[in-house]
Amino acid sequence: xxxxxxxxxxxxxxxxxxxxTIDPTHFQLNAENKAYVPGEPxxxxxxxxxxxxxxxxxxxxxxxAQSCPTLAIFxxxxxxxxxxxx
Amino acid sequence: xxxxxYLIVGGGVAGTVAxxxxxxxxxxxxxxIVSAEDYPLYSRVLLPNYxxxxxxxxxxFLRTWEQYTTKNIEVLRGRTVVSVDxxxxxxxxxxxxxxxxxxxxxxxxxxxxxxxxFAGLPHVLPFRTLNDADRIRxxxxxxxxxxxxxxxxxxxGGGFIALEFPPFxxxxxxxTHLLLRGPRYWHRTVTPEGSAVIEKLLESHGVxxxxxxxxxxxxxxxxxxxxxxxxxxxxxxxAVGVGLxxxxxxxxxxxxxDGIGANxxxxxxxxxxWTAGDGAEFDDVIAGRRRQLxxxxxxxxQGRCAAQNMAGARRTFENVSQYSTHIFxxxxxxxxxxxxxxxPRVVSDGTKxxxxxxxxxxxxxxxxxxxxAERAAIIAAIKTKxxxxx
Numbered sequence: 001x002x003x004x005x006x007x008x009x010x011x012x013x014x015x016x017x018x019x020x021t022i023d024p025t026h027f028q029l030n031a032e033n034k035a036y037v038p039g040e041p042x043x044x045x046x047x048x049x050x051x052x053x054x055x056x057x058x059x060x061x062x063x064x065a066q067s068c069p070t071l072a073i074f075x076x077x078x079x080x081x082x083x084x085x086x
Numbered sequence: 087x088x089x090x091x092y093l094i095v096g097g098g099v100a101g102t103v104a105x106x107x108x109x110x111x112x113x114x115x116x117x118x119i120v121s122a123e124d125y126p127l128y129s130r131v132l133l134p135n136y137x138x139x140x141x142x143x144x145x146x147f148l149r150t151w152e153q154y155t156t157k158n159i160e161v162l163r164g165r166t167v168v169s170v171d172x173x174x175x176x177x178x179x180x181x182x183x184x185x186x187x188x189x190x191x192x193x194x195x196x197x198x199x200x201x202x203x204f205a206g207l208p209h210v211l212p213f214r215t216l217n218d219a220d221r222i223r224x225x226x227x228x229x230x231x232x233x234x235x236x237x238x239x240x241x242x243g244g245g246f247i248a249l250e251f252p253p254f255x256x257x258x259x260x261x262t263h264l265l266l267r268g269p270r271y272w273h274r275t276v277t278p279e280g281s282a283v284i285e286k287l288l289e290s291h292g293v294x295x296x297x298x299x300x301x302x303x304x305x306x307x308x309x310x311x312x313x314x315x316x317x318x319x320x321x322x323x324x325a326v327g328v329g330l331x332x333x334x335x336x337x338x339x340x341x342x343x344d345g346i347g348a349n350x351x352x353x354x355x356x357x358x359x360w361t362a363g364d365g366a367e368f369d370d371v372i373a374g375r376r377r378q379l380x381x382x383x384x385x386x387x388q389g390r391c392a393a394q395n396m397a398g399a400r401r402t403f404e405n406v407s408q409y410s411t412h413i414f415x416x417x418x419x420x421x422x423x424x425x426x427x428x429x430p431r432v433v434s435d436g437t438k439x440x441x442x443x444x445x446x447x448x449x450x451x452x453x454x455x456x457x458x459a460e461r462a463a464i465i466a467a468i469k470t471k472x473x474x475x476x
Contacts, residue, residue: 015417016131017461018383021408024466033417033458063390066103069131069382071148 004058004083005076007048010034012072019073023064026051027073035072089186090118090160092396093177095167095337096193097121098130099382100363102149103389104191104396105159111397117159120179122194124164125216126151131382133219134250134411137226138257146216167194170339172356177337188358189396192340193389195364196332196380198247203304209311209325210304213247214332222254222327229310229324230258236309237261241327242301244271248329249284249413252293255327256414263294263321270297275424276441276453277432283439283455284418291414332380334365343367345378350402352392360396362388371402373423373450381409406469410461419461422451422468433476440464442474449474 006026015033019026028038030045037049053061065073065084075084092108094101097119105117127149135141154161162179170177170190178184198212211222229237238261241251248264249271255262268274270281271288285295296315303314310324336342340359345367352360352368361368363385370377384407391403410419423443424430430441430453438460443451449467452474454460463475 014131014135014412015458016382016410017408017419017465018386020462021383021406021421021465021469024462024469027462029459029462031459033412033461067383067386069099069129069148069386071129 001052001054002058003050003052003078004061005048005050005080006037006061007074007076008035008037009072009074010047012070013068014070014072016069018067018069019064022067023060025057026061027064087176087184087186088118089116091115091188092117092191093185093187093189094119094191094193095177096191096195096363097123097125097127097161097163098193098195098363098385099127100193100195100366100385100389100392101191102127103386104193104362104393105154106157107390107393108397109157109159111394118185119154119159119161120165120167121161121163122166123215123217126154126161128216129382130214133213133216134253137219137222137250137254139223143216143220146219167337170337170359172339172359175358177339190359191389191392191396192336192346192354192359192361193363193365193385193392194335194337195385196334198328199330199333200328201242201301201330203301203313204326204328207304207306207311209323210328211251211325212328213250225325226254226258226260229255229260232309232324234259236324238263238310238321238323239325239327240265240301240313240321240323241329243329243331244268244273245275245329245331246409246411246418247331248327249288249411249418251327251329252288252291253414256291256293260324261294262292263296263323264288265296265299265301265315267300268298271295274426275420276455277430279432279434280439280441280453280455283434283436284413284416287414287416332364336365347376351395351400352388352403353395360392362392368403370423371404372406373425379407381407383408406465408465416456417454417458417461419454419457420452421454421461421465422449424451424453431474440476442476444474447473 198214364380439455441453
């Protein structure tokens with residue numbers, strides 16, 4: 001399965017939670033009301049993470065990024081190319 | 087007469103996302119957006135931060151004009167559609183131009199309601215568009231510079247938009263009066279305990295709350311307006327923030343009541359006309375009734391769904407709606423379905439306050455006041471039709 005890097009810019013995120021609603025697997029909210037990318041402890045609250053996902057999961061991830069009203073979510077492919085915002 | 091296969095009325099998030107989705111499905115055909123505002127897509131969600139001075143104006147824009155050009159999406163800027171002839175598949179613009187379309191999306195949203203006592207008066211501030219935000223900034227600066235006794239503003243309305251105004255006014259030493267038509271803030275939306283949490287927050291920032299009162303008249307004064315209130319009192323203010331909801335706007339020839347009626351595929355009763363966004367009154371298959379929702383996520387998702395259906399799909403719109411705002415650093419959010427007739431289960435410690443709507447033990451909606459991290463679990467439970475985590 002292809003790998004993607006998901007990055008949330010906490011300075012842009014206002015906690016509107018559109019991403020959390022669309023793709024709760026890859027986005028959660030922290031105590032500062034910012035979206036983060038959940039993972040395994042101890043690094044479970046990171047704003048940036050590499051994930052290995054199926055095509056279907058990729059579609060949901062991109063949809064979540066597109067729904068952000070502040071364009072705070074960035075997605076890169078394995079070669080570092082920015083997939084979103086395109 | 088000009089011709090476009092896909093014509094989209096409205097340049098907000100629903101219309102823009104629809105155009106971009108259509109372009110991914112159809113690389114060649116002509117796609118045209120008619121936009122009343124002369125701006126590329128901007129984030130209405132970010133406007134409060136711009137008004138508060140936390141964000142420079144250029145940061146509210148989510149697109150550049152070049153991005154429309156690159157995608158070969160034409161935009162008729164600063165134009166409105168005045169009428170639609172659905173049978174002939176034609177429409178007329180305010181500049182007299184006529185267009186032939188094959189598929190039409192009406193995503194015109196709505197206009198902020200400004201009630202009759204305020205019609206034509208200065209210092210009356212609706213809050214819907216970037217131009218509104220510019221005006222509010224100017225007025226806040228003007229009022230903040232007045233002598234102390236004259237630095238007073240009113241806010242009319244008991245909904246989400248009305249709540250945005252006190253944080254605009256209060257930090258500038260502007261005495262803020264919230265005028266509620268009902269007995270308490272959000273009296274149709276939350277329980278009395280929920281209202282109390284929000285009212286306590288407002289009062290802690292010096293907001294004076296007036297209940298069961300309406301503005302019956304307004305006249306211009308040297309610095310602002312003298313408001314006549316339904317309890318026979320009066321209030322002299324320098325500016326009035328208006329948060330009374332939206333008036334549906336649709337071109338003549340597109341039937342609408344509170345909104346533009348549509349089925350679960352966002353198709354209106356008229357052939358080859360779809361609707362999306364704040365103005366769409368659609369059959370919500372999750373709630374099991376016709377609903378109209380005014381929030382960013384709903385508009386984004388509906389724009390996408392309507393576009394797919396315009397291109398020939400038959401997708402049913404399904405979405406867990408979600409809206410949130412910050413008022414003086416408190417997050418207030420709503421998610422899912424919150425039927426007016428249902429009584430929610432309240433979990434509250436007086437600061438963090440949640441109202442949960444459940445059906446057969448499954449969480450279907452929630453109002454969340456003062457929650458941060460817990461919000462994601464509640465939204466996830468609604469989306470996956472689980473029991474409440476609280």
